[in-house]
Amino acid sequence: THIDVTDPNFTALKAMLEMKEDLKHIVDIQIVAFPQQGMYTYKGGLELVEEALKMGADIVGGIPHYEPAREFGDKSVHDIVKLALKYDKLIDVHCDETDDTHSRFVELLNALVLMEDYGTRTTASHTCSFGSADNSYAFRMLDLFQKSKMNFSSCPTENAYLQGRQDTYPKRRGLTRVKELIEYGINVAFAQDSINDPWYPMGNGNMMNILDNGIHLAQIMSAKDVESNFDLITYNGARCLNIQDSYGLEVGRAANFIVLNETTVYEAIRKRVDVLASVRNGEYLFKRKEVEYEVELGL
Template sequence: MDLVIRNAKLRKEKELVDIAIKDGKIVAIEEKMDVNGSKEINADGNLVTPSFVDPHLHLDAVLSVGDPRYNMSGTLLEGIQIWGERKPHLTKEIIKKNAIEAIKWEVANGTLKIRTHADTTDPTLLTVESLVEVKEEMKDLVDIQIVAFPQDGIYTFEDGERLMEKAMEMGADVVGGIPHNEFTREDGVKDVEFVFNVAKKYNALIDIHVDETGDDQSRFLEVMAKLTINNNMQGLVTASHTTAMHNYNNDYAFKLIGILKRAEMNMITNPFDNSVLQNRTDGYPRKRGHTRVDELIARGVNVSIGHDSIMDPWYPLGKGSMLQAANLLLHTAHLSGYDQISDLFDMITINSAKTMNIEDEYGIEVGKPADMIVLDADNEMDAIRLMSECIYVIRRGNIVATTKPSERVVTFKGAAENIDFKIRK
């Protein structure tokens, strides 16, 4: 074998197993296999899972915080204004350099699948061109999907439709939209309808920034759900953010979630950005700035977590950790129930793989690509609680990142003790 992982703890399994990898694929998963590997890893009872998946990221804006100025109000609208001021000065070199660096951050934190949005409202489409090149250059390290994303809206400026189509011709994989940012309700509906028409033309997936506002009258999600059903696109359509749903009256929200389930839509919540950008003008009491995650999960809707921003005009922090995103959502969305913590881990792994429509090549199963991680934790709760390091990140059977967990020593009454914050039973 090219690589054998010994004593691996798989999710929902009691016994430890060995995993054998050959030619980039998993060829066997058994207890105590009598095989040798050119390389071997002893997982030592730690959790081994498929790599993390980040289904919502803006690689064209990462690592740009403070350029040309900081977002002093912390609002979504000021972030968009700053991005607009920065766009005329962007170069391919800057976009690619920052994007590649952020990708490496995510890989070091265990993410090997990324869906990124590329702004199509710059007439040069420099962001799209740059990220198409990044996708090709980084393909041996990470799988990337690119969304043609009209940051300023499709109908708020000239040639919005043409630029979206051109972005698809240049190599974008997914069609995006932003109906709540259009001038009128009518243009917002037109935005969604255009996205579906383009997706059918290019046989592409859909991922729309929708109702990313605290306005309880922003209701474009229902339009997406209807068109998904009418076009038989169940499972192929994603709604990102949907923060307005938090403020809908409960009767309407109940009806809407039922339609979302019928449409088999994928939902992405983005804890970092949503928690700091939304409901800034509420005063007190201040609503939480995310969608109805618990209710969606309870009704069987597929929900994923995205990182969204890494040090850009919308969110000044972040290091590309999906475990950190899950940890934050646990607190802001009241997901601390025992079963809910397992749901959170699903939201950065299998749920996000479903959102990206890559389930056939995702998972720790014989015959699938060997894209997996070894965590410094033996269960999902500890992984999220400790925001555990990825001791090993494995891409197609090759070890592409390693981390040595920190050592903390407390000396008391002459005795030194290593502290790792884990409970021994």
């Protein structure tokens, strides 16, 4: 969860740290120290992010395309990486969430984490402008993304809703190059960015809905694609969260999983099936009751 740390009193962060502790038996929460309006749009922004990390935030966040000048955006990316290295934290940057094709902070972020061998602990979220970039630039960057092993996160419903607002027609879809990232073997996950907030008025956290929208918008629905589509909301997300070594159904790992009401991946995705049960550490968090009903046929 991204917590706005522009408040010098850290009201939201303190509440979330308390909630993280209170709910640890139900859910693992990772907190991103996120400067919602940028680090350098006001005095002391960098210091607030650093203080949030000292207080217990797990991840360094940033939003370089919100900074008041390109040079400040570059500086914020440098500072994000420096803070992550200093405090041994993960990185999750709202990166180039804009239609502006000149917004290329993902290039700098990738170069820095490549140099520090920190790509697997870094996630570039959104990267919408990369979806609108020209091919000569995009394919050069895909080669560099391969080298750094940096993770990517795309939010299909929010990106489609928010991007392309100033387009007439043709109107862009708003997503990053999900299909190409997959083809290059680069880790990319789908996510739900917002739930009924100022950025997105819908959303309920149902990842089957996110997956359905994402594979349509990214045009990844071939028979071969479908068999691995679940990875976009499971194993690939675990890599973004850096929990891949403890995630999944394997001997010796915690029994954390959900049960879907289908027998094949294809039918589960096609029907957006319900979750029948959620299990954490071998115990049910919830179990859906079977629906029983009677119908009078009147024959």
